[in-house]
Amino acid sequence: LYDTMTKRVEGSDETGLIQVLSYLNPVVIIDESHNFEADLRVDMLKAINPCFILDLTATPRKKSNIISFVDAMKLKRANMVKLPVIVYNHRSTSDVITSAINLQRSLEQKAIALEADGGRYIRPIVLFQAQPKTADDNITFDKIKKQLTDIGIPEEQIKIKTASKDEIKNTDLLSRDCPVRYIITVNALKEGWDCPFAYILASLANKSSRVDVEQILGRVLRLPYTTKHRDDLLNLSYVFTSSDDFRATIENIIDSLNRAGFSKKDYRVAEAVPAEAQPQPGSTLGLFDNPEEQTEQSDAPTTGKTDDLPEIDSEAIKEAISNPMPRTTSELETFARQESENYDKQMEVAAKHDDGIPNDLKDMVDQYPIKEFFREEAAKIVLPIFVKRVNQGSIFEEEGAYVQLEKSMLNEGFDLDKQDHNVDFTRADVEAVRVDLAKVGNDEYRPERFNLSTKQLAVIKEHFISLPPEAKKEQLAAAIAKNIRFDEIAEPQIARYIKDAIKDFDSEQIADLYTYEPQTTAAIRNKIGELLGKHQKEVFKKWLDTGQIKCEPRYKLPETMTLRTISKGLSKGLYTEEGDMNDWEYKVINAVAALENVLFWHRNPERGVGFGISGYINHYPDFIVRLKSGMTVLLETKGDQLDNSDSRNKVELGTTWANKAGEQYRYFMVFEKQQMEGAITVGELLERLKEM
Structure with a gap:
């Protein structure tokens, strides 16, 4: 079929592989798609001529069409991540090292105790993030490694991982036999490096340098064994810095969380403050406080020299880590436990009000709540749905119970x-x-x-x-x-x-x-x-007929609606704004809302979002109307040209639903003039509603 090809890949032979791929018009799936933006890669993608592109990324581009999004709360509930991130700003690089070593030892002791009590093996690891001195990274990193060994850390516990030196290659960091507890790096640990034992990210940047944790913050977020551990401190991750410009540090951490798919809601700040401003015992800095309000702004530049190692007081560190439980570590752990508890409470609240929209996207979509004066009455509405009896029990369903009817269940016996x-x-x-x-x-196409x-x-x-x-x-x-x-x-x-x-x-x-x-x-x-x-x-x-299917009240109206387009100028809508509709639907519901005995109405969304009558077809009526008498009416509006088999199935299923749902429910299909069996005109609808 080469002669029939209408699109040729420039520079390719007609039998070349890229030409064949282009002719096949394939589906393309791009992992880590935020790295797929270079001109050469985009040109290659165009040459492949894909019919559909699916990007997988934690950092979608601004113009991306997001079809699925998993937020931090869901990951936390699934025990996949160590959240929140506890951020602590120290006075010096020496304090950073001291805290990192002491916290590592404290976490490891807790992990050993948990394992002895039936838990899983965990060996917490510290990632020391340093600045390179020259193009030859080894000079800087080898000296840092020597300083750590001088402090008393066994050499086999310290490894370097840089672009030019990789001491953890082919090392199973999760193995019980592995001694590694400290890894020195800059930004070499990027996508693909996976070590759930990494708990602490400690920046050894000069105090005047802006801390850049973007590339490796995500490396300390994964929770070991995707299991919540009994000690909360083993369910969190930690970032230690010593920056004069702590506001810039926090902003950088927020950016890093965003790029890793998280948000500013997923970190907590515990900053070491000057001695004269030390907080009273037991007090902590406020949650979600603006870092600008927490920290005096420094005039120090955001980038400092990289030709000297950060100042490290080895003797002071030796003395500090000789204390089995220094006050700073104890206070940090107390703070972390409290923030972990607060985060869990936030998750519980979020779970109760889960509307299907990730927390991090809620500010990006238009949501409309139920009007306050309708809230109490709306809470009374629990619409019946068709349910099917379970005739044979399983590990998921108890025999004799009733589960929501799915259309696929009705395929039974079809050959x-x-x-x-x-x-x-x-x-x-x-x-x-x-x-x-x-x-x-320029960038616009349409099907022709x-x-x-x-x-x-x-x-x-x-x-x-x-x-x-x-x-x-x-x-x-x-x-x-x-x-x-x-x-x-x-x-x-x-x-x-x-x-x-x-x-x-x-x-x-x-x-x-x-x-x-x-x-x-x-x-x-x-x-x-x-x-x-x-x-x-x-x-x-x-x-x-045999009682395998019945109606049970199960569907509650959501507290908020997410709408792309709205209808204006209509009274008695249940939500602060109601969804868009065509002229005929607008005309019908406007007349219905004018009736004295109508309390409120709601534009019912389609496609699995709103209330559906699921039977041999999946039917989403256009409107849900609540009358002052307590009766609930479902309305399906049809233009006269839509009298077809689909309409007949809908009116038949809707009428069956109303008969099975009970005396407080009605269903009507409304035409302007033309009628079909079971349907009525808008005039007849208004007359009937007046009498209910």
Whole structure:
């Protein structure tokens, strides 16, 4: 098919790999996609000609279309991360080293005690982040390593990991036999380096230097064994600095958390303050305080010299670490435990009000709460849904219990092989077409339909005509089956169904179906959909009759709604703003809201967001109306041109729901003039509502 290719990759041979990939129009998945922004990489991506790109990243670009987002609270609840981050600013680099060594030893003692009591093995590790002196990093790092050994740390416990020197290569840092407790680095520990035992990030930067922890802060966030440990201090991570410009340090840490997928809500500050301003015992700096208010701003430059090692008082450190539990470490641990408890309480509150939107994105979306004067009445509404009895228990479900009915449950007993194989392949449009994206602006494209060229059709027919009759049927059935997806039916079964449906077709008929494959595929997909829908409807009715399905009150209205577009000028909406609607829907609900006995109404969202009547179809009525009498009415509004089988299924299912839900519930489908069985006009609706 090389001759039919309409898009050529510049500089590529027509049989080159990049040209073949481009022709296949593949799905592309990019891991760590924030690193995929270089011009050469973008050019390569364009040459591949992807039909869809899925980025996986903790730091999506501003123009990204975010389809899934996991925030810190969810990660914390899943025991995947050590949060919050405890940040402590010391007076000197020596204090940073002292605190890091003492806290490491304290955490290790706690880990040993927990393991003796049935816990898992943990050996906390400190990451010492230094500044490089020259292009030859080893000079600086080797000297720091020597200073640490001079303090009394065994050499085998200290390793260097830089771009030019890697002493932890091929080392299993999680092994019980590994002695490593201290790793000296700058920014060499980036994506891909995984050590859940890393607990403490200690910056050895000069006091006048801005602390840059962006690249490696994420390396201390992973929780060992994805298990919450009984001692809270082993569920947190720690950052120690000695910066004159602590505000800049905190801002940098916030940026680092953001780039790692977290936020300013996920750290706590415990700063060492000047002696004359020492807090009273037991007091701590406030949570979420503005760092600008916590710290006097220094005139020191944000970047300092890197040609000298940071000043380290080895003798003072030796003396400090000889104390088994120095006061500073004790105070830090007390602070950390309190902040861990506070963070857990925040998680509990967030879990109770989980609306599906990650905390870090809530400020980026428009949310509208229930109006205060409707809140009490709205809380009384618990809409019934269809539930299915569990006939055979499992580890997930108890026998005899009722679970929410899913449409897929109604597939029970469906066998495509035994269904009607008579498919109507009559085409309303005899042209074969392709649909592609056409450029309409600098970065703007829209789907457009293109007629296949005579040459392309000729190539397809020439190839197909050369096959023997049975091979033609096999190939056609297999090709179409790949483009038809029903979660309930396996692809090979669909292929068998297609082959049986065309078994009596001659070669010319088969070639015709192949030439116009999109129409052929649509005909078969529609036929199978009709057969499956008919079966699901029959099973639903049977289960209703036998008591397998019933209605139970389970759905509560959410406290807030997230809306992209809103409707204005309507009274009695339940939320401070209600969702957008078309002119006909606006006209109907405006008339309903004008009725004296209507308390409030709500524009019910679709697609799994709002209240759905789930049966043999998934039906989301347009409006939920609450009357002053306590009755709840579901409304589905239809333009007169929408009188079709879908509408008939909706009105039938909605009426069934109302009958099973109870006396306090009603369902109406409303047309302007034209009627269908079970539906009414807007005039009739208003008359009935007045009498309720």
